[in-house]
Amino acid sequence: MNKPLRIGIAGLGTVGTGVVQALRQHGDLIAARAGRRIEIAAVAARDKKKKRDVDLSSYRWVDDAAALAKDKDIDAVVELIGGAEGPARALVENALDNGKTVVTANKALLAHHGYDLAQRAERNGTTLFYEASAAGGIPIIKALREGFAGNEIRAVYGILNGTCNYILTEMRETGRDFAAVLKDAQDKGYAEADPATDIDGIDAAHKLCILGTLAFGIRPEIGRVRTAGISAVTAADIAHATELGYRIKLLGIAQRHDDGSVVQSVEPCLVPVGTTIGAVEGVFNAVLVEGDFAGNNLSVGRGAGRGPTASAVVADLVDCAQGLKRPVFGIAAAQMKPAKWADPGAAAGHFYIHFIVKDRPGVLADIAAVMRDNDVSIESVLQRGRNPENPVSIVMTTHHAKRAAIDAACAQIGKLKAITGKPCLMRIETF
Amino acid sequence: MNKPLRIGIAGLGTVGTGVVQALRQHGDLIAARAGRRIEIAAVAARDKKKKRDVDLSSYRWVDDAAALAKDKDIDAVVELIGGAEGPARALVENALDNGKTVVTANKALLAHHGYDLAQRAERNGTTLFYEASAAGGIPIIKALREGFAGNEIRAVYGILNGTCNYILTEMRETGRDFAAVLKDAQDKGYAEADPATDIDGIDAAHKLCILGTLAFGIRPEIGRVRTAGISAVTAADIAHATELGYRIKLLGIAQRHDDGSVVQSVEPCLVPVGTTIGAVEGVFNAVLVEGDFAGNNLSVGRGAGRGPTASAVVADLVDCAQGLKRPVFGIAAAQMKPAKWADPGAAAGHFYIHFIVKDRPGVLADIAAVMRDNDVSIESVLQRGRNPENPVSIVMTTHHAKRAAIDAACAQIGKLKAITGKPCLMRIETF
Numbered sequence: 108m109n110k111p112l113r114i115g116i117a118g119l120g121t122v123g124t125g126v127v128q129a130l131r132q133h134g135d136l137i138a139a140r141a142g143r144r145i146e147i148a149a150v151a152a153r154d155k156k157k158k159r160d161v162d163l164s165s166y167r168w169v170d171d172a173a174a175l176a177k178d179k180d181i182d183a184v185v186e187l188i189g190g191a192e193g194p195a196r197a198l199v200e201n202a203l204d205n206g207k208t209v210v211t212a213n214k215a216l217l218a219h220h221g222y223d224l225a226q227r228a229e230r231n232g233t234t235l236f237y238e239a240s241a242a243g244g245i246p247i248i249k250a251l252r253e254g255f256a257g258n259e260i261r262a263v264y265g266i267l268n269g270t271c272n273y274i275l276t277e278m279r280e281t282g283r284d285f286a287a288v289l290k291d292a293q294d295k296g297y298a299e300a301d302p303a304t305d306i307d308g309i310d311a312a313h314k315l316c317i318l319g320t321l322a323f324g325i326r327p328e329i330g331r332v333r334t335a336g337i338s339a340v341t342a343a344d345i346a347h348a349t350e351l352g353y354r355i356k357l358l359g360i361a362q363r364h365d366d367g368s369v370v371q372s373v374e375p376c377l378v379p380v381g382t383t384i385g386a387v388e389g390v391f392n393a394v395l396v397e398g399d400f401a402g403n404n405l406s407v408g409r410g411a412g413r414g415p416t417a418s419a420v421v422a423d424l425v426d427c428a429q430g431l432k433r434p435v436f437g438i439a440a441a442q443m444k445p446a447k448w449a450d451p452g453a454a455a456g457h458f459y460i461h462f463i464v465k466d467r468p469g470v471l472a473d474i475a476a477v478m479r480d481n482d483v484s485i486e487s488v489l490q491r492g493r494n495p496e497n498p499v500s501i502v503m504t505t506h507h508a509k510r511a512a513i514d515a516a517c518a519q520i521g522k523l524k525a526i527t528g529k530p531c532l533m534r535i536e537t538f
Numbered sequence: 539m540n541k542p543l544r545i546g547i548a549g550l551g552t553v554g555t556g557v558v559q560a561l562r563q564h565g566d567l568i569a570a571r572a573g574r575r576i577e578i579a580a581v582a583a584r585d586k587k588k589k590r591d592v593d594l595s596s597y598r599w600v601d602d603a604a605a606l607a608k609d610k611d612i613d614a615v616v617e618l619i620g621g622a623e624g625p626a627r628a629l630v631e632n633a634l635d636n637g638k639t640v641v642t643a644n645k646a647l648l649a650h651h652g653y654d655l656a657q658r659a660e661r662n663g664t665t666l667f668y669e670a671s672a673a674g675g676i677p678i679i680k681a682l683r684e685g686f687a688g689n690e691i692r693a694v695y696g697i698l699n700g701t702c703n704y705i706l707t708e709m710r711e712t713g714r715d716f717a718a719v720l721k722d723a724q725d726k727g728y729a730e731a732d733p734a735t736d737i738d739g740i741d742a743a744h745k746l747c748i749l750g751t752l753a754f755g756i757r758p759e760i761g762r763v764r765t766a767g768i769s770a771v772t773a774a775d776i777a778h779a780t781e782l783g784y785r786i787k788l789l790g791i792a793q794r795h796d797d798g799s800v801v802q803s804v805e806p807c808l809v810p811v812g813t814t815i816g817a818v819e820g821v822f823n824a825v826l827v828e829g830d831f832a833g834n835n836l837s838v839g840r841g842a843g844r845g846p847t848a849s850a851v852v853a854d855l856v857d858c859a860q861g862l863k864r865p866v867f868g869i870a871a872a873q874m875k876p877a878k879w880a881d882p883g884a885a886a887g888h889f890y891i892h893f894i895v896k897d898r899p900g901v902l903a904d905i906a907a908v909m910r911d912n913d914v915s916i917e918s919v920l921q922r923g924r925n926p927e928n929p930v931s932i933v934m935t936t937h938h939a940k941r942a943a944i945d946a947a948c949a950q951i952g953k954l955k956a957i958t959g960k961p962c963l964m965r966i967e968t969f
Contacts, residue, residue: 129688129831139755139869140687238685244832246685254669254677256571257560257852324570383817383838400560401675401849404839407814408832418832421688433860438570 109143112428113180114210117172117198118187119152122212122239124161125417126185130424131161137421141428145421148180176201183208183427185420191215203227203235210423212239212416214313221320221327222443225435235435236423241314242267242392244408244415246422251321251396252437258398260322264536265359267314267373269390269410270298270305271337275345275355275375276388284342297390307336308357308373315359318394319371323363324438325446332359333372333451340375344461344531347489347502351459353377354385358536368449377459377535383407384538395538403538452511457486457535460513462501462520463528466494470525471501477523481516483508498527504535540574543859544611545641548603548629549618550583553643553670555592556848557616561855562592568852572859576852579611607632614639614858616851622646634658634666641854643670643847645744652751652758653874656866666866667854672745673698673823675839675846677853682752682827683868689829691753695967696790698745698804700821700841701729701736702768706776706786706806707819715773728821738767739788739804746790749825750802754794755869756877763790764803764882771806775892775962778920778933782890784808785816789967799880808890808966814838815969826969834969883942888917888966891944893932893951894959897925901956902932908954912947914939929958935966 116123130137130145138144150163151172169175175184176198184202186209188195195213202209204227211217217224217240228235238248242265251260266272270292277288289306292298304310312332320327337357348355358376363369378385383405387393392410397403409415436443464470471490478485484506492499505513517530547554561568561576569575581594582603600606606615607629615633617640619626626644633640635658642648648655648671659666669679673696682691697703701723708719720737723729735741743763751758768788779786789807794800809816814836818824823841828834840846867874895901902921909916915937923930936944948961 125831133688133690136690136755137688139873140683142865142870244829244835246681246835249680249685250677252571253857254680254853255849256856257564257568257849259564259567324567381817383814386812386814386817398675398849400556400845400852402840402846404675404677404837406835406837408835414831415833418686418688418829421831422685425687426684429862429864431860431862434573439573442570 111144111146112141112182112424113146113148114183114185114424115149115151115169115175115178115181116147116185116187117151117175118189119150119159119163120187121413122416122420123152123187124159125413126420127161127163129417129421137425141425143428145424145428149175149178151175172198173201176207177205181207183210183424186211186213189213189215191219196220199224200227203231203233206231206233208233208236208427210236210420210427212237212420214240214310214317218313218316218327218329221317221436222440225440225443228435229440234432236426237317238423239416239419241317242394242408242410243419244410245392245394245406246419247318247394247406248321249422250406251318252433255396255398255401258400260363261397261399262360262362263318263322264384264395264538265315265318266356266384266387266393267311267359267410268305268357269392270302271311271357272387273297273390274306275337275340275357278342279345279349279354282342282346285338285340306338308334311357311359311373315361315371315373319361319369320436322361322396323369323446324443325369326443328446331371331446331448333374335374337375339531341531343500347461347500348377348459350489351487351504352380353535354380355533364449368447370449370451370454372451375533377533379537382538452509452514454510455507457507457537458505458513459533459535460503460505460517461531462526463498464501465525465527466499467525473523473525474501474520477516477519481512483512483516542575542577543572543613543855544577544579545614545616545855546580546582546600546606546609546612547578547616547618548582548606549620550581550590550594551618552844553847553851554583554618555590556844557851558592558594560848560852568856572856574859576855576859580606580609582606603629604632607638608636612638614641614855617642617644620644620646622650627651630655631658634662634664637662637664639664639667639858641667641851641858643668643851645671645741645748649744649747649758649760652748652867653871656871656874659866660871665863667857668748669854670847670850672748673825673839673841674850675841676823676825676837677850678749678825678837679752680853681837682749683864686827686829686832689831691794692828692830693791693793694749694753695815695826695969696746696749697787697815697818697824698742698790698841699736699788700823701733702742702788703818704728704821705737706768706771706788709773710776710780710785713773713777716769716771737769739765742788742790742804746792746802746804749790750792750800751867753792754800754877755874756800757874759877762802762877762879764805766805768806770962772962774931778892778931779808779890781920782918782935783811784966785811786964795880799878801880801882801885806964808964810968813969883940883945885941886938888938888968889936889944890964890966891934891936891948892962893957894929895932896956896958897930898956904954904956905932905951908947908950912943914943914947
C-alpha cells in the first residue's frame with residue numbers, strides 16, 4: 108500500500124473530535140477506500156486541558172494551530188476553527204501557500220474569500236476541499252462539482268439550516284410562537300445561546316453562496332445574497348400556510364435566468380405539503396438541484412452535528428488521499444466569472460401575503476383594488492376572525508406576478524388606514 | 539489545456555444519442571469541468587441507417603462495436619448496448635483488457651459480472667465507471683463510492699424502477715387495477731411492450747445488487763437478491779395501505795446486520811405517507827443510505843430516460859478526463875469479500891397481511907389464534923365488506939415479528955377452510 112496521508116487537525120470541538128473518532132473507528136475501512144492509511148500527525152486547539160470525549164494523548168499536540176501550515180510532517184491541514192477571518196483564514200491561506208491540501212468545514216470563509224482561496228490553491232498546485240461546509244450529511248459539494256458535471260444548472264434550492272427548520276417544524280406542530288419555540292430549542296441545545304447567525308439566515312446564506320458558486324461557475328459574493336431570517340414568521344402565518352396546503356421553510360434559492368443572470372436569496376417561503384421537499388422536517392437539511400439533463404434532484408439528510416460533519420470531512424480526506432485535485436469550485440479560477448446579477452424586482456412567482464387589518468367593511472375591497480391597479484391577480488383569500496374590536500387577518504395568495512409589482516402593492520396597501528402593522532410577504536415555491 | 543479525451547460510443551439508442559447531444563450542447567462547460575475537451579472519436583451501432591434525432595455525420599462510424607475495444611484513437615469506450623452477455627460483455631472485457639477506461643450504463647452486466655470486471659480493470663491498470671447503471675439522475679454511485687467513504691453503511695433502500703413506481707402511483711390515484719394501468723403505461727411509452735424486466739423486479743434487483751456491492755464492500759451475487767415484482771399488488775391492497783397511512787413502493791433493500799451478515803431483496807413494501815420516501819411518486823427514483831456517521835440520506839431524482847442517463851454518463855467521462863482512477867467498487871478487488879448471507883427468515887419487522895376470506899363468524903378468531911400460536915402480535919385489523927355471498931377482506935398489520943414466524947402463520951392460515959386464495963404479505967418499512 109502507498110504511504111499514509113499525514114494530516115493535522117486544527118480545532119478540536121464537536122467536529123474535530125468527531126473526525127478523530129471516525130478515523131479511529133473506521134481506520135481499516137477508510138484505508139481500503141482511500142488506497143492508503145490516513146494518519147493524524149498532529150492536533151491543535153486553543154485549550155489542551157479542555158475535557159474532550161476522545162483520547163488525544165497519542166497525537167502530537169501543537170499549541171499554535173498556525174504552525175500546522177508549515178509543518179513538514181503534514182500533507183493536509185484540516186481547518187475546523189471557524190470564522191471568516193482571524194486564525195482560520197490565516198491558517199488556510201498559509202497552508203495553501205505552502206502547497207498543502209486543505210480540508211475545511213468553514214462556510215463563512217468560503218463565502219467571503221472563496222475566489223481568493225481558489226486562486227491561491229491553484230497558484231500553489233494544491234486544492235481545498237469543503238464538503239463539510241454545507242449540509243454535512245449530504246455530499247452536495249461533490250454532487251455539484253462532479254455528479255452534475257454534464258448539466259447546465261438552472262437552480263439550486265436548499266433547506267440549509269437545521270435550527271431554523273427545527274423551529275419552523277415545532278411551531279407548526281405545537282402552534283406556539285417563534286420566541287417560545289426558540290427558547291425551548293436553546294434549552295435543548297438545538298439552538299445556540301446567540302442564535303442570530305442561524306435565525307437571521309446568515310448561516311444559510313453562506314452555504315447558499317457556496318452552492319451557487321459551484322452551480323453557476325461564478326465568483327462567490329456573499330453580499331449579493333438577499334437574506335431574511337425566520338424571526339418574523341408568526342404562529343398565525345404557519346397556521347394559514349397549513350390551511351392553504353403549504354409548509355413554511357427557510358429556503359436558500361440560487362437561480363440562473365435564460366439570459367445568464369443570477370439571483371440568490373435566503374428567505375422563508377411556502378412549499379406544497381405533498382412534495383418531497385415539503386416533507387423535510389425537523390433538523391434535516393435538503394438541497395434540490397435543477398439540471399437541464401438530470402432533471403430535478405433532491406437530497407435530504409442531516410446538515411450539522413458531529414457525525415454528519417465528520418463524515419463529510421473524512422470523504423474529503425479520502426479524495427485527498429486518492430490524489431483528487433479538481434479546481435476548488437470545479438473549474439479553473441481564471442474561468443470563474445463575476446456574476447451578472449439579476450434585478451430581484453424582476454423575479455416573478457406566486458406569493459403569500461398576510462395583512463393585519465381593522466375589521467371594517469370594505470377593507471378587502473380596498474386591498475383588492477390596489478392589487479388590481481398593480482397588475483397583481485389574486486388566487487385565493489382567507490379572512491379569519493370577525494372582531495370589530497381587534498385586528499383580524501386577511502391572507503391571500505397571488506397568481507404569477509412580478510416581485511416589484513407585489514412590493515409596490517404592499518407599500519400602497521400599508522398606507523391604507525385600516526391596515527395595522529407591516530404585511531408579511533412570502534414567496535410560494537412549487538418547483 | 540491538456541489534450542482531449544477521445545471516446546468511442548457503442549450503442550446509439552435513446553441514451554447514446556443523449557450523450558452525443560450533451561457533449562455537443564455543453565462542450566465548453568464540460569471541458570471547463572473536465573480540464574480538457576471530451577471528443578467523440580467514433581460511434582458504433584448495429585444499424586447506420588436508423589433514423590436518429592442527432593446528426594452523427596461528423597463522427598467516424600464503426601460498423602462493429604467490438605472494434606472500439608482496440609481502436610488506437612480511443613481512450614475510453616462508452617458501452618450503451620446493454621445486456622449481461624453477448625456483444626456488450628465482450629466489448630467491455632476487451633476494452634478493459636486493452637487498458638481502456640470503460641463507461642457503461644449496463645446494470646445487468648455489472649450485477650452478473652461485476653467482480654470479474656473489477657479484477658480485470660485492476661489487472662490492466664484501468665477502471666470502469668457506471669454511474670448510469672442505477673438511478674441516472676441521482677449521482678448515487680459516486681455518493682456511495684466517495685461521498686460516504688467515512689461511513690460504515692448499514693443499509694441502502696431504493697425505489698429503483700420508475701415504471702413500477704409510476705404504475706403504483708397511478709393505481710393509487712385512479713383506483714384501477716394493475717393490468718389496466720400497465721396497459722395504459724405501455725400505450726403512453728412509460729412501460730415496455732415486454733414489461734417483465736421492470737414489473738417482475740429484475741431491473742431493480744440488478745441496481746440494488748450494484749448498490750449493495752458498493753455499500754458493503756462485498757462481491758456482487760445477483761442470485762442472492764430475493765426478488766418479487768408488483769404484478770400481484772391489487773387495487774384493494776393499495777386502498778388498504780392508504781387507509782392505514784402508507785404508500786406501496788417496490789423497494790430494493792440491502793441491509794447489513796451487526797454480525798456483518800447481509801441480506802438483499804426487492805419487493806413491494808409499505809412506507810409511511812408522511813415521510814420523504816413516501817412522497818416519491820410517479821417515475822421518480824429514490825435511494826436512502828444509512829451511514830453510521832452521516833445518518834440517513836435520501837436522494838430523489840429521475841431514474842431513467844435520455845437526459846438523466848446521459849447526465850450520468852457525462853459525469854463519468856468528466857471523472858475519466860480528470861484522471862480519477864478509483865477501484866471499480868471503491869476498494870481493491872482483492873479486498874472485496876464474498877458476502878456472508880443472512881438467513882432471510884431471521885429478518886424481523888412489521889408486516890401487512892391481506893387475507894381474502896369467506897364471511898363467516900369466527901374467521902377472525904381463527905386467524906388471530908394462529909398468529910398468537912406463532913408468536914406474531916397483531917397491531918391493527920381492518921375488516922372490509924360484509925357479504926355472506928362473496929369473499930371479503932381481512933387486513934392486518936403486525937407488531938415487530940420474525941419473517942419466519944409470519945411465513946409459518948400465513949401457511950397455516952392458508953389452510954383454514956374460510957380462506958380463499960393466497961394471502962398477500964408485505965413488509966412495512968419505517969426507516
